[in-house]
Amino acid sequence: MLTAVVGINWGxxxxxxxxxxxxxxxxxxxxxxxxxxxxxxxxxGDKKYILNLLPSGILRPDTVNxxxxxxxxxxxxxxxxxxxxxxxxxxxxxxxxxxxxxATICLPYHVRLDVLEEERLADRKFGSTRRGIAPVYSxxxxxKGIRMGxxxxxxxxxxxxxxxxxxxxxxxxxxxxxxxxxxGEILEWLRTYGEPLIPYICDTSEFLSDAADSxxxxxxxxxxxxxxxxxxxxxxxTSSSTTLASFATTGAGIPGKKLGLTVGIMxxxxxxxxxxxxxxxxxxEEGDRLREAGGEYGAATGRPRRVGGFDVPxxxxxxxxxxxxxIALTKLDVLSYLDKIPVCTAYELDGVRTESFPAPQKLxxxxxxxxYLPGWSCDISGCRKLSELPAEARSYVDFISGAVGCRxxxxxxxxxxxxxxxxxx
Numbered sequence: 001m002l003t004a005v006v007g008i009n010w011g012x013x014x015x016x017x018x019x020x021x022x023x024x025x026x027x028x029x030x031x032x033x034x035x036x037x038x039x040x041x042x043x044x045g046d047k048k049y050i051l052n053l054l055p056s057g058i059l060r061p062d063t064v065n066x067x068x069x070x071x072x073x074x075x076x077x078x079x080x081x082x083x084x085x086x087x088x089x090x091x092x093x094x095x096x097x098x099x100x101x102x103a104t105i106c107l108p109y110h111v112r113l114d115v116l117e118e119e120r121l122a123d124r125k126f127g128s129t130r131r132g133i134a135p136v137y138s139x140x141x142x143x144k145g146i147r148m149g150x151x152x153x154x155x156x157x158x159x160x161x162x163x164x165x166x167x168x169x170x171x172x173x174x175x176x177x178x179x180x181x182x183x184g185e186i187l188e189w190l191r192t193y194g195e196p197l198i199p200y201i202c203d204t205s206e207f208l209s210d211a212a213d214s215x216x217x218x219x220x221x222x223x224x225x226x227x228x229x230x231x232x233x234x235x236x237x238t239s240s241s242t243t244l245a246s247f248a249t250t251g252a253g254i255p256g257k258k259l260g261l262t263v264g265i266m267x268x269x270x271x272x273x274x275x276x277x278x279x280x281x282x283x284x285e286e287g288d289r290l291r292e293a294g295g296e297y298g299a300a301t302g303r304p305r306r307v308g309g310f311d312v313p314x315x316x317x318x319x320x321x322x323x324x325x326x327i328a329l330t331k332l333d334v335l336s337y338l339d340k341i342p343v344c345t346a347y348e349l350d351g352v353r354t355e356s357f358p359a360p361q362k363l364x365x366x367x368x369x370x371x372y373l374p375g376w377s378c379d380i381s382g383c384r385k386l387s388e389l390p391a392e393a394r395s396y397v398d399f400i401s402g403a404v405g406c407r408x409x410x411x412x413x414x415x416x417x418x419x420x421x422x423x424x425x
Contacts, residue, residue: 001026001217001218001260001261002212002217002218002220002249002257002258002259002260002261003022003026003217003218003219003220003259003260003261003262003263004219004220004222004245004248004259004261004262004263005018005019005022005219005220005221005222005263005265005328006222006225006226006243006244006245006248006262006263006264006265006322006324007222007223007224007225007226007228007243007264007265007266007318007322008225008226008264008265008266008315008318008319008322008324008327008404009225009226009227009266009267009270009271009272009311009314009315009318010224010225010227010228010234010270010271010272010273010278011038011223011224011225011227011228011272011273012038012225012267012271012272012273012296012305013225013265013266013267013330014265014267014328014330014331014412015040015056015221015222015223015265016039016040016041016042016051016056016221017040017041017042017043017056017330017412017415018263018265018328018330018410018412019040019055019056019057019219019221020042020044020056020057020059020060020417021410021417021420022219022263023056023057023060023063023219024060025217026057026063026217026218026219027063027064027211027216027217027218028057028063028064028065028066028208028211028216028217028218028219029055029056029057029058029063029064029065029066029218029219029220029221030055030065030066030067030068030204030208030218030219030220030221030252030253031053031054031055031065031066031067031068031071031220031221031222031223031252032068032069032070032071032220032221032222032247032248032249032250032251032252033068033070033071033222033223033241033242033243033247033251034070034071034072034133034222034223034224034239034241034243035052035053035071035072035073035074035106035131035132035133035136035223036052036053036074036077036078036081036106036131037052037128037129037131037133037223037239038052038129038223038224039051039052040052040056040221040223041415042056042059043415043416043417044059044417045416047088048415049085049088049090051081052077052081053067053071053073053074053077053078053081054067054078054081054082054085054092054097055067055221056221057219057221058085058090058092058096058097059090061091061096063096064095064096064097064098065096065097065098066098066099066100066204066207066208066252066253067097067098067099067100067103067204068100068103068204068251068252068253069100069102069103069204069205069250069251069252069253070103070241070242070247070250070251070252071100071103071104071251072103072104072105072106072132072133072136072137072140072241073099073103073104073105073106073148074105074106074111074131074132075105075106075190075193075194075197076189076192076193077131078193078197079193079196079197094199094200097200098200098201098202098204098207099148099197099200099201099202099204100148100201100202100203100204100205100253101147101148101149101152101201101202101203101204102147102148102149102204102205102253103147103148104136104137104139104140104145104146104147104148105136105145105146105147105148105150105190105194106131106132106133106136107132107136107146107186107189107190108181108186108189109135109165109168109172109181109186110132110133110135110136110139111130111131111132111135112132112172112178112181113132113135113171113172113176114128114130114131114132114133114134114135115130116172116176116178117134117135118130120176125275128274129274133239133240133241134240137240137241138240139164144164144167144168146160146161146164146190148197148201149201151190151194151195151197151198151201152198152201154187154190154191157187157190158183158187161183161186161187161190162183165181165182165183165186166183168180168181169181204252204253205253205254208252208253208254208257209253209254209256209257212254212257218252220245220248220249220251220252220259222243222244222245222248223239223241223243224239224243225243225265225318226243226244226317226318226321226322227314227317227318228243229242229243229244229321230242230243232244232321233360234276234277234360234363235360236360237274237275237276237277237360244321244322245259245262245322245323245324246323261325261326262322262323262324262325262326263324263325263326263327263328263409263410264318264319264322264324264326264327264328264406265327265328265330266315266318266327266328266329266330266404267294267310267329267330267331268310268329268330268331268332268334268335268396268400269290269294269307269308269309269310269331269334269335270307270308270309270310270311270314270344271294271296271305271306271307271308272305272306272307272308273303273305273306274303277360277363277364277366278306278308279308279311279313279314279344279347279363279366279367279368280308280309280310280311280314280344280368280370281306281307281308281368282307282308282309282342286342287306287307287308289337290307290308290334291304291305291307293334293335293337294307294331294334308342308344308368309341309342309343309344309368309370310341310342310343310344310400311344311368312343312344312345312346312355312403312404313344313346313347313354313355313356313357314357315400315403315404316355316357316403316404316405317356317357319404319405319406324406325406325407326406326407326408326409326410327401327404327406327407327408327409327410328408328409328410328411328412329397329400329408329410329411329412330412331412332380332393332396332397332411332412332413333379333380333381333412333413333414333419335375335396336375336376336377336378336379336380336381337377338375338377339375339377340372340373340374340375341372341373341374341375341396342370342371342372343370343371343372343373343399344368344369344370345369345370345371345403346369347366347367347368347369348366348367348368348369349362349365349366349367350365353369373392373395373396373399374392374395375392376389376390376391376392376393376396378390380393380413381413381414381419382413383413383421384418384420384421385421386411386421386423388421389411389421397411408423409422409423409424410422410423411423
């Protein structure tokens with residue numbers, strides 16, 4: 001079985017939590033896009049792990065993890081992440097972690113360019129995490145990238161890097177008035193953080209293809225959600241990669257294979273990190289209480305997330321873009337403090353009510369149409385069967401499922417592995 005676990009909304013839906021849970025039934029977990037600009041939080045027992053680059057299957061010792069072709073990898077960050085997990089007792093070896101030789105390296109000058117551009121934009125900024133993601137993807141498509149496989153030959157890499165740095169300094173020095181990048185320093189950085197990773201680098205396309213052909217179960221893990229997709233998200237306030245399930249096998253390294261199942265992840269309410277239109281946003285005390293109840297702070301940056309009630313138009317659109325076969329609804333337990341639950345059921349656009357998700361250029365003028373559903377006002381974190389949920393909680397789940405037009409298979413009522421209700425086949 002080839003399965004993709006993807007975000008339905010703006011990211012931060014709880015994909016890492018679900019990949020960790022579902023990973024027990026899969027031989028391989030493959031991350032297929034993005035970099036360290038977002039985080040997946042996974043709770044195992046009394047320990048909480050924050051993963052920025054490593055696939056969430058890394059916490060299961062019998063699972064092989066793949067960092068795919070479509071990723072952009074800050075190797076200094078990766079070495080640090082591996083070190084922190086090892087210090088916490090997680091085993092990471094070339095047997096359970098494989099890195100695509102075609103994945104692109106995010107270099108220090110990419111991070112510098114990201115910072116410089118956000119500062120130039122000032123109050124017009126995109127809300128970048130300032131981790132170099134847009135600049136490194138730009139270089140990839142301009143064929144000016146350094147790839148993980150380049151680390152096998154430092155002599156050839158030195159010549160290639162010198163030419164690229166000369167080109168990059170035209171932008172850094174002449175465009176931004178920066179001091180620029182130094183090829184020698186970048187090469188030393190690549191040696192320092194690249195050499196320890198060489199044993200993990202391989203042709204992951206061959207590995208994944210052989211695994212699929214032999215009947216292995218592969219889980220494809222996405223970063224962010226449909227509304228951050230470079231083509232179909234809230235452009236330009238998006239990521240710089242394709243976050244959709246349709247890219248899963250391509251980004252992982254086996255474009256000729258087809259998915260058998262797509263599991264879409266969405267919260268029981270809405271959250272969003274960064275800039276851009278967020279029609280359902282709640283403000284004041286109502287927003288503050290929801291943020292605190294959900295612990296809504298970015299796993300990668302610590303930034304407070306913007307929050308809102310469940311957004312029906314955005315979620316229905318996300319389900320369609322992802323081609324979701326079933327849904328995992330996360331953080332239902334967070335809403336337990338509410339007597340009545342806000343749900344954005346439609347938008348008002350130019351004085352007209354619409355239940356569709358508008359084009360990005362129109363979202364800025366859209367206003368939410370809120371309705372309120374009955375709350376359950378009790379702790380549901382101990383529920384493990386649908387029948388154990390209060391009637392109001394079951395009604396809320398039924399409403400969400402009908403509104404987005406997709407079956408809800410899983411209901412998460414806590415961050416722990418076992419805090420899940422599986423509605424079965």
